[in-house]
Every structure is written in structure tokens, then in C-alpha cells.
Amino acid sequence: MATRRLLPILLLAAACTGTPDAPVASFTSEPFGSMPDGRTAQLFTLKNAAGAEMRVTDYGGIIVSLTMPDRTGTFADIVLGYDSLAQYQASSPYFGALIGRYGNRIGGAKFTLDGVEYPLTVNDGPNQLHGGLVGFDKVLWDAEPFADSLGAGLRLQYASPDGEEGYPGTLHVSVVYRLTDDHRVTIDYEAMTDKATVVNLTHHSYFNLAGPGHTILDHELWIDADSTTVVGAGLIPTGEIASVEGTPFDFRTPLPIGARIDDPDPVLQLGPGYDHNWVLNGGITPEPRTVARLSHPGSGRVMEIRTVEPGLQFYAGNFLDGTITGKGGIVYGRRTGLCLETQHFPDSPNHAHFPPTVLRPGETYRTRTEYVFKTDAAGA
Numbered sequence: 001m002a003t004r005r006l007l008p009i010l011l012l013a014a015a016c017t018g019t020p021d022a023p024v025a026s027f028t029s030e031p032f033g034s035m036p037d038g039r040t041a042q043l044f045t046l047k048n049a050a051g052a053e054m055r056v057t058d059y060g061g062i063i064v065s066l067t068m069p070d071r072t073g074t075f076a077d078i079v080l081g082y083d084s085l086a087q088y089q090a091s092s093p094y095f096g097a098l099i100g101r102y103g104n105r106i107g108g109a110k111f112t113l114d115g116v117e118y119p120l121t122v123n124d125g126p127n128q129l130h131g132g133l134v135g136f137d138k139v140l141w142d143a144e145p146f147a148d149s150l151g152a153g154l155r156l157q158y159a160s161p162d163g164e165e166g167y168p169g170t171l172h173v174s175v176v177y178r179l180t181d182d183h184r185v186t187i188d189y190e191a192m193t194d195k196a197t198v199v200n201l202t203h204h205s206y207f208n209l210a211g212p213g214h215t216i217l218d219h220e221l222w223i224d225a226d227s228t229t230v231v232g233a234g235l236i237p238t239g240e241i242a243s244v245e246g247t248p249f250d251f252r253t254p255l256p257i258g259a260r261i262d263d264p265d266p267v268l269q270l271g272p273g274y275d276h277n278w279v280l281n282g283g284i285t286p287e288p289r290t291v292a293r294l295s296h297p298g299s300g301r302v303m304e305i306r307t308v309e310p311g312l313q314f315y316a317g318n319f320l321d322g323t324i325t326g327k328g329g330i331v332y333g334r335r336t337g338l339c340l341e342t343q344h345f346p347d348s349p350n351h352a353h354f355p356p357t358v359l360r361p362g363e364t365y366r367t368r369t370e371y372v373f374k375t376d377a378a379g380a
């Protein structure tokens with residue numbers, strides 16, 4: 001085990017000391033398919049200097065694959081997705097995508113801002129989910145790959161027209177993905193508007209630290225949250241913020257996800273299973289702090305989430321039901337991938353006591369999330 005781990009460490013050390021033959025971060029791109037209007041979507045392959053690889057397409061800003069090492073140094077793809085653009089276009093439960101303008105649900109698909117009611121497109125019962133019928137997950141972004149001393153990255157930009165999916169204001173959005181040489185995936189989001197609007201951007205990778213096709217019920221999760229936003233029908237917040245104490249939502253001590261996922265708790269059963277927003281301790285912070293840790297004891301892979309956001313949606317892949325065949329022909333059964341979506345709370349525009357999601361002209365929306373990959377091997 002020690003010998004296999006030595007090589008990446010030596011290579012990384014070489015990169016840091018500037019040895020001439022040291023591996024460096026790099027990127028390549030290739031066509032991934034066509035949009036209905038004839039534009040070509042690209043697939044970018046980003047590599048860091050330590051052997052990890054992330055493939056991202058400018059269609060929806062989707063992370064198509066991400067490889068990370070286990071405790072023996074063996075890399076595996078740890079996100080769910082498809083092999084072709086056509087499959088993403090045909091139907092996807094937001095695999096790996098950028099989500100906007102509003103991540104999560106807006107109850108009744110409407111909100112009132114400065115006395116004006118804005119009806120939104122409806123795509124989840126009577127509600128709106130993840131930005132509507134054609135959210136940021138389904139548009140083609142302008143993309144510019146880069147590599148620098150930190151790793152490889154992709155800068156994505158999209159101008160969302162005034163009124164798109166019902167939202168006021170032209171919204172100029174920029175998202176920068178980085179795959180750093182120390183195995184972090186960082187996401188920096190920025191947006192500006194020309195009319196008062198609401199914004200809540202997030203990312204929707206389905207992780208499985210065991211590699212493709214396995215259950216996520218054996219993953220252990222820690223979430224630094226004393227409470228959650230309680231939901232009612234359609235997973236819309238009631239406005240109540242409830243303590244996790246004595247409930248299956250208490251992840252303040254790391255526990256296997258499967259331990260309590262089918263508990264009869266009525267709010268949990270609405271999922272059914274985990275599909276809720278945790279109110280992160282510390283609220284909105286100026287710099288990212290570690291808010292959650294996911295670990296897979298079998299492989300030793302660990303993922304920490306760092307963010308400035310006040311909320312985290314933990315979705316346990318309850319709606320995956322074996323009808324989707326993903327990359328490499330692997331069938332995605334129930335709970336074989338999980339999402340940890342950093343965010344402001346769902347339905348905030350309709351709850352005045354939730355942290356506000358309003359963006360006004362002249363302001364810049366900025367948020368940052370980091371997925372930090374490690375292993376539980378000694379010294380890692």
C-alpha cells in the first residue's frame with residue numbers, strides 16, 4: 001500500500017519544486033454533440049498534476065466524470081452521469097449540472113418582490129424545481145478552459161434573458177470550476193442583474209465514493225447542522241426550522257446513511273428518505289468552512305464540503321429507480337448516488353425569515369463551494 005501511494009506523492013512534490021519533468025495540470029477538449037439549434041457542445045477534460053481527471057461539458061456546466069483515488073491510490077469515477085450529450089438532452093435528473101436561477105423548490109411557482117408578483121414556469125407538481133423547464137442545467141454556456149499553478153479549470157458564462165423561466169432581470173452569470181493539484185473541486189459563482197431578482201445557484205453532482213453502481217447507504221455522513229427546514233407536501237418548506245435532536249436528521253455525529261433512512265419520521269417519509277435542507281451552523285460566512293464530510297469505509301475515499309452558504313440539501317437518490325442506464329452501461333438503482341447541494345434555503349423568496357436571496361442592480365452575487373477529496377490512509 002505504501003509503495004503504491006508513493007508515486008503520486010513524489011510526482012506532486014516534483015510539481016511543487018518545479019522539477020523540469022514534473023507533471024503539470026492540463027486540459028483538452030473535443031466535440032460532445034449538437035444543440036437543437038446546431039451549436040456544438042464541447043467536452044473538456046481537465047487533469048491535475050496528481051492524476052485526477054474531471055470531464056465537464058459546456059452543456060449545463062455538467063461534470064460528466066470525476067476520478068479520485070482510494071486509500072491504495074486506485075482512481076475511480078465517483079460521479080453519476082451519461083456517456084453522450086444526447087442522453088443528457090433526452091432526460092436527466094440533473095446529473096452533475098449547474099443549477100439556476102434558483103436551486104431547489106419555489107412553492108406555488110411564484111414569488112412577490114417589491115410588490116410585484118412573478119409567476120414562474122412550473123415543472124414539479126404546482127411548484128418550480130431547479131430553475132424551471134429550461135434551467136441553467138440545459139443551456140449552452142460560453143466556456144474557456146485554463147491551467148495554472150493551482151490546477152486546471154473551466155470558466156463558464158451565461159447571460160440569462162430578462163423573463164427567462166419567469167424571473168425578472170437579465171442575469172449575467174459566471175461560474176469557475178477548478179480541479180486543483182491537491183484534489184479539490186472548487187466552484188466560484190458570480191452573478192449580476194439589471195433588475196431586482198432572486199438567485200440561488202448550486203451544483204448537482206451525484207456522488208458515489210465507492211465507484212459506479214454501488215449503494216450509498218454504507219457511506220458515512222457528518223453534517224454540521226443543529227436544525228433543518230421542515231417541509232410539507234411537495235417538499236416545500238412550511239417555514240418552521242426544527243432541531244435535529246433525537247431525529248434521523250441528526251448527523252452531528254458521523255453515521256451510515258442507511259442507518260435511519262427508512263425511519264417512520266413523517267417529515268423524512270415525505271422524501272421518501274433524505275431530501276431535505278440542513279440549516280448549517282454558522283449561517284453565511286465570509287470564507288468557506290467545512291460543513292459536511294462524506295466517507296466510504298470500504299474504499300477509504302473521503303469528501304469534505306466547504307462553503308460560505310447557510311444551507312445544504314442532502315438528497316439520497318431516492319428517486320433513482322433502475323430505469324436509468326448511465327456511463328459504461330451501469331444501471332442506477334435506488335440510492336446509488338447522493339447529492340450535497342450547498343444553497344440558500346428552498347422557497348426563500350416566500351419566507352421573509354429565511355436568509356434573503358434577492359439580488360439588486362449594482363450588487364454582485366458571489367458564492368463559493370469546495371469539494372475536498374482525501375483518503376483515510378495514514379497521513380492522507
Ligand code: BGC
Pocket residue numbers: 093094104235275276313315319339341
Ligand atoms: C431534489 C430532489 C430531486 C432531485 C432531482 C434534488 O435536488 O431535492 O427532490 O428529485 O434534485 O430532480
